[in-house]
Structure formats: C-alpha cells, structure tokens
Amino acid sequence: MKKITIKDIALEAQVSISTVSFVLNDKGEKMGISKAVIKKVQDIADKLHYRPNMIATSLRTGKTRSIGLIVENISNQFFSVLAKVIEEEAKKLGYRVFYCSTGNDDERSAELVQSLLQANVDGFIITPTEKLDKSIDQLLKMKKPVVLIDRYFPGQDVSHVVMDNYEGAYSATEFLIEKGRRNIALINNNSGMIQMQLREKGYADSMKKAGLYNESLILHLDYHSSEENKIEEMIQFFEKNKAIDGVLFLANYMGLAGIQAIRKIGLKIPEQLSIISFDDHYSFRLHSPSISVVEQPLDAIAIKTVALLMDQMVKEDDFVVEKVLLKGKLVKRESV
Template identity: 60%
Template structure:
C-alpha cells in the first residue's frame, strides 16, 4: 500500500517545524518571515516526496482523477461563463470533468482555491490569475502541475497562456472612434496592474497619441472591488467633470454596464451625446437600444486552444513545450457609434 505523505513527513525530511511547512505550502512563508533558503528547501523536499495535500485514495492508485480545476475571476460575468462553457464542452469530449471556481479578484481567495483543488488532486489547472497570484503559479510549476493561464499572465513567468491581443484591441477600438470623427475620447478601466487592462490602455493611448489627441485627464481608473452603485457614481462624476467627452471606450463589459446607467442618469443619449464601445460582449448589449459596439474576444478559439495546451502538458509531462499565444479580437459594429 502506498503511504500517504503528510506535512509531518515533509517537516521531518526538511528538518523544520510542521508550522513552517504549513506556512510555506500555503504561500505565507514570506509573510511569516521565513527565509528564502528554507522556503526553497521545503518546496524541494515536497516535490521530491511527490506531496499533494490530502490526496484521495483513488487518485493515489491511478495518479489521475480525470478532472480540471478552472479558476476564473467571476463565473457570473458573461465573458467568463461563455469561456467556461467552451472549456467544459472540450473537456467532456475528452472524458474530463471541470471544477469551476471564482476568485472575485481576491488574492487570498485565489490561493485557497488552488489549495482546495490540489486536495481534490485535479490533473491540471486553467487559471485566470489575480494580481498577486504569481507566487502561487510558481508553486504549481514547482509541483509540476500542468497549468495554462487564460485571459492574462505575468511578464517574465515561463508558463503557457492563451490571451487576447489586448494592445491591438485597444488601438482598434480607439481608431474606429477616430475614423468616425470623434476627438475627445475617454477610456474607463480599473486601477489594477493586471496586464490585459494595461495593454488595453496602452493601445488606446497609442492611437490617440499618433494623432495628437491624447489627454490623460480623459482616463478614469476605478478600483475593482467597489460596488456597482459606486462605479455608477464615479463614472457620473467623471463625465460631469469632463463634459466635452464625445466617445468612451470601456475596458470591460461590467464597466460598460455601470456606464450605461451613468449615462442614463445624466440624460445623455447614445450615440448622439456620447458614443460607446466596450471590450467583451454581453447579451444585453445586443438587446440594448441602441445596440452596443464591442471589441469581441474569440472565445471559442481561446477555450479550445487552452484545453489543447493543458492536455498536451498532461501527455508530455516534464518535457512539455511552453506555448504563449495571442488571439486577435474583432470589432462587432452595432449602433452605439
């Protein structure tokens, strides 16, 4: 019978306390003042002992649970729910089940979810990482867990990912406004350092700088974790302070949903008073009157490619090739510009 490895075994082999092992494996080593050398040693020993927390007996025998852990920002957001449907469909076709989880953009929640899925002994991870999740992704790589990032990634980290070409998307949307004659173009985004949002802003900025129309006072950055009502109020205040704005690019669909309510409160009509474009589609955007122009992501392609890359990692083991892919979005023209 295969002996179940515990953190007590790890502690003994690494010659440290059980508490130290617990802190390190829960990504709290640095926070608790544990030295880099000890953290590295604990990870090395746990990897050598093939440790995974609370592994299920069935997976100990087979090493496989035919399951995938899917961690996204918010499964209720239509972009992520549509992406999850594609991933689940592809996984089911390959006889895998998918565990869905949402981080809500919370780093601690994200770490807890990774630990829970490790306990469930999932065979691989597909992750939309939070801003502070780099160390946790590093940990999965240390444990040689198959992992593919989707929608965003960390610069300099060697891990496979599939994302939208966000810079090109921001530039395309802004240039469409310019082509239609708009000159005072605003950008509403969030204040995080997430790479996809930064690239969207950079693409927007380049398009306007190229024609001498860039003005950083027309960029509104909102905290991610504020309420919907707070978003509406802040967008309303921004538009009151900048009455000459004639077009607005929203960096995500949930931002436009708040923006539409702000515009309504202020009595602005679309597109006569303000033209709008949003990143990522939403069912309500097609139904809205006027319907909303969007920079759509190729969700089908992204979902399929993500599953394909994960399965290849599972098959190739430690010999897998790191693949980093950008997919081009498309401007879906409707009535809001």
C-alpha cells in the same frame, strides 16, 4: 438501480475481469489484448452505462481525470461562456471541470489553488489575480500542468492563451477617431493586471498618434467598489468633462455600469456620445441603440487552452511552453 461493475462487463463480454480492467484503464494494447476485444469491452461498457469509481481510480493511478478552473467571476457572461466551452472540450476527453471564482481577491485565489491541489486535480486553468504569481510558481515547481487564460505574468515562463488586448483597444479607439470623435475617454479599473495595462496602452498610443491624447480623460475605477459606486463615480467624471464625445470601456461590467451613468445624465448615444466596450454581453445586443464591442474569440481561446493543458498532461516533462496571442474582433453596432 444496480451499480454496474467491471465484473458485469466481463460476464457479458465473456472475458476475464483483468482484461476489462486493462481495457478501461487504456492498457489493453500494452497488455497484448486484440483490438476486437478492446472494442467489444468498450462497447459493452458504454451500453451498460458503466461509470468508474473515481476514488478507486485515483488511488490506483494517481489521476482523477479532473481539471481545476479558476476564473475571476463565473457569473460574468465572459467567463461563463469561456467555462462552458472549456467544460465541453474537457468532457470530450473524459475530464470533469471544477469551477472556482476568485472575485479578483488575491488571498482567496491562493486558497483556491491549495484546495484544488488537495483535491488532486490533474491540471489547472487559471485566470490569475494580481499577486497569484507565487502560487503559480509553486505549481510549476511541483510540475503540475497549468495554463493561464485571459491574462498572464510577463516574467513567468508558463503557457497562456490571451487575446491581443493592445491591438483590440488600438483598433477600437482608431474607429472612434475615424467617426469624428476627438475627446475620447477611457474607463479602466485599478487592478494593474497585464491585460488592462495593454488595453490602456493601445488606447493611449492611438490617441497620441492622432494628437488627441489627454490624460485627464482616463478614469480608473476601484475594482472592488459596488456597481452603484462605479455609476456615481462615472457620473461625476462625465459631468466634470462635458467635452467627452466618445468612451472606451475596458470590460463589459464597466460598460454596463457606464450605460446606466450615461442614461442618468441624459446623454444620447450615439448622437452626443459614442461608446465601445470590451467583451460582449447579451445586454449590449438588446440595448437600444445596440452597443459596439471588442469581442474576444472565446471558443478559440477555450479550445486552445484545453489543448495546451492536455499536451502537458500527456507529455509531462516533454511539452513546450506556448504563449498564444489571438486576435479579437471589433463588432460595429449602433452606439458609434
């Protein structure tokens, strides 16, 4: 199939090549081209399925109309759904999205930032790892548009969009208490990231308010350990603390591993053990009994993130740093 060029568009529209170039580069009005001609050129470009040469466009404008998206694990349903909505929103605005997964590895995260800088992406959406603040500082010094998602660094003046993790954990724990659970365990990881700290604090404050807090019922798993090791560690934890009658898992991958540990021990949900997990997963809905979750507003997070990034890319030095906190939803199912 013949590649469509701006010359082809110019011939069909019966205008000059320069007119087509101005229109397709959003300079039509600035160059005094009438709205009727602008629309005609755009309609013909769409009809002919014109696709611009991205390399040539980048060399000419310094823009690639691309966004770098760095998340923890694109195979995790939470991040894959988030990425899908981000891509859909970016596509509406004429941007492509480059996906990268960090595996929560600081060194890999820093390397990915540098790779995307070399690819000359126009903006960054990042789920940062624990020590990525220096790389983000570099982006800010370079005046690169950047928005953090899911987590952030408290001392850094950068736009971010996150769920109210404290409130989500507080409400989930309170619900377990209302249902008569008294020895409620918390399963967290050892990453030390702000969202995990806030979730643990929400749990702790809710337990303390009820006079039920017991530090020995908190388990911190090694983030980088295998699922098998996580399952084994939880089995040992539950067998050591047989009075546990409720569990709050602070991420869906911990919840999925926890269900396997609970099954191997032979405990019945919810008769002997009520459970809630952060971040929904299709397996939680299919499980019998179905698993209650703290659901993040993924669509709202993704849409707001793209909007903030576009604001930075359009306004450049005139944008306002926004720190957005969205409320999650406790989805009550059969596991409590």
